[in-house]
Amino acid sequence: METPDPLDSRENQLLAIARTLFARHGYDRTSLRDIAEEAKITKAALYYYFPNKDALFERVVLESLQSLYDETSAAVARAQTPTERIRAFMEASAHVQDHGRDRWIAGSNAFWQGAKEGQRLAALKLRDSYEQLLRQCITEGVASGELRPVDPAMTGRLLLSALNHMPRWHKPGGRLSATEVMQQFLDILMNGLVQDTAASSSAARPAAHPPARKRKPATA
Structure with a gap:
């Protein structure tokens, strides 16, 4: 059995602290000193692992986005139909929130805040790959006739909005x-809110009886 590398373990602890602080206070408002104080080490000791915040951005944002893409694409590949693939994508994304809420929020905060141009471009490329995966599932659903002829980009934004806003109100450990x-x-989104009243009324009405045919008069 391999012995865990203590340096790697310490690095992971520091990453977890950084993600928590980035999620709580935002990337721009969290300094390396804040992370060092939370970890109860000196700032110089923190520099051994992460010489600057740019290094932390790469580990917190780029690795999180890559992990998210890898998990959702694997889930989509296992699904059989376009609508099943849409569900697989969204449920896998929500699963990431369930098992890494700080990672999700910290990555989102840092994505929109201070990053160098090269890091920003790398993050955008990963985010675009992730969103394109969902749009492709929607496009395939429209082409197959499983979905109405909706705009894939607009539909993707709607689905991702529901996902991205969930951490603002959903509490881990809650009922669901x-x-x-x-x-x-x-x-709700796939089946709609409005009942098909015409179909409901038709189902509720008793079946109409065909009009009685007129009998011809009997002949001798």
Whole structure:
């Protein structure tokens, strides 16, 4: 059995602290000193692992985005139909929130805040790959006739908005997990809110009896 590398373990602890502080206060408002103080080490000791915030950006944002893309693309590949692939994408994304809420929020905060141009471009490329995966599932659903002829980009934004806003109100450890909430969202979004009143009325009405045919008079 391999012995865990203590340096790697310490690095992961520092990353976890950085993600928590980035999620709580934002990337721009968290300094390396804040992270060092939370970890109860000197700033110089922190420099051994992360010489600057740019190094932390790469580990917190780029690795998180890559992990998110890898998990969702694997889930989509296992699904059989376009609508199943849309559900797989969204549920896998919600699963990431369930098992890494700080990672999700910290990555989102840092993505929109201070990053160098090269890092920003790398993050944008990963984000675009992730969003394009969902749009492709929607496009395939329209082409197959499983979905109405909706705009894939607009539909993708709607689905991702539901996902991205969930951490603002959903509490971990609540009655429903993020994945279970997303399953209900998908039922609403995929099936719609409005009842088909014509179909409901038709189903509720008793079947009409055909008019009685007139009998011809009997002949001798």
